[in-house]
Amino acid sequence: MLKKIVTRANCPFCIDGVNPGDPPTTCDYCHGLGEYGTFKLTYMCETCEGTGQVGGEDCEVCSGKGYIPVDFKMLEDMVDKVNDIMGKCNDIFEKVNE
Ligand SMILES: [Zn+2]
Ligand SMILES: [Zn+2]
Numbered sequence: 001m002l003k004k005i006v007t008r009a010n011c012p013f014c015i016d017g018v019n020p021g022d023p024p025t026t027c028d029y030c031h032g033l034g035e036y037g038t039f040k041l042t043y044m045c046e047t048c049e050g051t052g053q054v055g056g057e058d059c060e061v062c063s064g065k066g067y068i069p070v071d072f073k074m075l076e077d078m079v080d081k082v083n084d085i086m087g088k089c090n091d092i093f094e095k096v097n098e
Contacts, residue, residue, distance in 0.1 A: 008067045014059030017066035024056030 014020060026032040027048035034052040035042045044050040058064030 008069050011059055011062035011066055011068045013061040014066065017059050017062060017064040019057040019059050022055060022057035024053040027052050027054045 011017065018024065027034070027045060029047040030036045030045035030052060032052040033045070034048060034050040035044050037043045045052070048054045059066075062068045
């Protein structure tokens, strides 16, 4: 028989853990360079921590991890979302007890 084992799924509520309603924007301080200074001496931009981008709120559902652990109970609780999740699941089915 085929037993369904749900491990984890890409979070359907965000893009790589970032809330799509609040996408990151280019850092104004370093203009997206991630650093500032003269050509001899540069500093990592503290505003964006060297990434050149600021903002990008962590997804509340997955805490910014980009994936969520799921199981059948959870899927049952999220019937309206299940198709969405199933479509994005990694390794959602595992063959056991053949
Ligand atoms: Zn910056
Ligand atoms: Zn998420």
